[in-house]
Amino acid sequence: MTLDLCYLSASEALRRFRDRTVSPVEVIEAQLQRIDQTSDTVNATSFVYAREALDAAREAERRYGMTDGRLRPLEGIATAIKDESNIAGKITTYGSLIYRNNVAQTTSTVVQRLLDAGAIVHSRTTTPEFSCEGVTHSRLWGVTRNPWNLDYTPGGSSGGSGAALAAGLTTLANGSDIGGSIRIPASACGVVGFKPPYGRNPASAPFNLDPYNHPGPMARSVEDCLLMQNVMCGPDPLDIASLRPKLAMAPDRGGIKGWKIAYSLDLGYFEIDEEVRRNTLAALDVFRSLGATVEEVDLGWTKESERAAMSHLRTIFGSWLAEYLDDARGDLLTGYARHFAEGARDNTCQEFLKSMYTGGAMYASLGPMLERHNIFICPTLAVPAVAADHDPSKDKVTINGKDVHPSVGWPMTYPFNMLSRCPVLSVPSGRASNGVPTGIQIVGRTFSDETVFTAGLAYEDALGGWYGTARDRPVVASTASVANQVQA
Structure with missing residues (x-):
């Protein structure tokens, strides 16, 4: 029962909290125990706020016992915050020795919104240094490992968040995505991650002005991801790029019968692992079974x-x-x-300008194609995952016997940071023979967030979800000692 509490979805937890069959305190206690058990193996958290989280859970329990109806959208829900998002009065390290003692003076807007909605921040999740890679290890925090197979990375840069969700350390987690940093760990860990359109969720300067940058939600279900996104989004007076008005979405389970879905297995130029290919085709068959027409397209994209x-x-x-x-x-x-x-230091202004021309040419094919189709689907990663300690400054990545770029040759995510106004939802597509999950990206027309969530919900419902029983969860060896730093 304790492990079942760790994997309780936010949507179900809210229902159980309201009918008093489960307490927020029980869930927080179970997840804190789970963090302790996996600290030496998965190593997904940098800080744990045990005492104050339990105090907040008791307050949430008290609120659920009241009859005035003043419950907030995420009342009592355990939420892990990436160790790059500021929380006033808490150390935020960005995964760097340079900031190991850095106490934040302010709280990031999206984090404050989660707190104001009743979320309980019980831990911080690990990130590669300055969130600059698709793997999660650093000189400060060591190697974070994939709960499904500890030899592999959980992805990055929100790798600690993905690993924490997969291992049952938290109910929700936040991330940020500047080249795939939400979707890479969502795929590698078998969870759900959403890259919202640029400006939908506010960010801080200077990166709020970079259209590649997208703060967003991560969860174990599409409905939970939608629930969290509804809290995080909306205009912010401190972010000129943030969009008005706030978009509030309701879960749409009307199905996708009659939809037209386009797909590509390789986006025209990626080398693709055979197991990724197989699982993507199987996922497309699920969409066909739901009444959609599915056809392969050639976008004309190149390296x-x-x-x-x-x-x-x-x-x-x-x-x-x-x-x-x-x-x-x-x-x-x-x-x-x-x-x-x-x-x-070697990059030139001319190269930057050329990148903008390339992005424009890419959308010149994607945009018209999406006008003829409801959504576009492709794999999230070209391989299930790379090694946990992969260092792109010195290590190779080989797919089908060919060396690919060690940083961006295996995540198929960054094209949709280039085309930043398209919403993208990454959902699981299966598991490889090494146990590591694979994922697909559901890409929508610009600013059409509801469409990708409708498709994601239909796909999730057809599969029955991903973490409902013990056989659907990773088996992680427990450790007796607690390696995490605990901050009061």
Whole structure:
């Protein structure tokens, strides 16, 4: 029963809290125990706020006992916050030795909205240094591992959030996505992640002005992801890019009968692992069984998309990171972070401009195609996952006997950061023979968030969900000791 509480969905937990058959205290206690048990194996959390989380859970329990109806949307729901999102008075490290003692002075808008909605922040999740890679390990926090197979990465940069959800350490978790950092771990860990359209969820300067950047929700179900997204989204007076009005979505289970769905297995230029291909085709068969017409399309995209994305990422993100390449801080950086920062120094304004032309050409094919189809589907990752300690500054990634780019040659996510106004929902598509999950991306027309959630709900309902029974959950060896740092 304790493990069942760890995997209780937010939607079901809210129902159970209201009818008093489960207490928020019981869920928080179970998940804190689960964090302790997996700290030396999965290593998904950087800080745990046990005492204050239990105090907040008791307050939530008291609220559920009242009859005035003043319950908030996420009342009593355990939520893990990525260790890059500021919480005033709490250490936020960004996965870096440089910030190991950095106490945040403010709270990120999306985090404040979760808190105001009644979410209980009981832990912080690990991230690669400065969230700059698709794997999660750092000199500060060590290696975070995939709960389904500890030899593999949970993805990144929101890898701690993905691992925490898969391992039952939390009910909800937040992430951020500048090249796939929500969808990569969602796929590798077998959970759900949403990259909202640019501006839907507010962010902080300067990255609120980078159209590649998208804060968003992660959960174990589509409905939970939608519930969390409804809280996080909306205009923010501190973010000029944030959209008006606030979009409030209701779960639409009307189905997708008669829909037209386009798909591509490789986006025209990716090498694809055979098990990813197999699981993607099986997922497409589910959509067919729901009454949709499914057809393969050729977008005409080429490897130039990869070069364009790297140019954009180096120009803004890399140039920001290069500010740390001074004598006092450069030697503290993790190898891949230093490599990325140094690479940014060679990027030119002309290359950045060329990347914008490339993005425009990509949408010139995707946009008209989406006018003829309701959604577009492709794999989330070209392989189930890479090694847990993969270092793209020195390690190779090989697919079908061919070496691919060690950072962006295996995540099929960044094209939709380039086409940033398209909502993208990543959902599980199965598991590979090594036990690691695979995923698909459901891509919608610009700002058509409801469409991807409708498709995701129909697909999820057809499969019966993903974590309902013990056989649907990873088996993670427990550890007796607690390696996590606990902050009061």
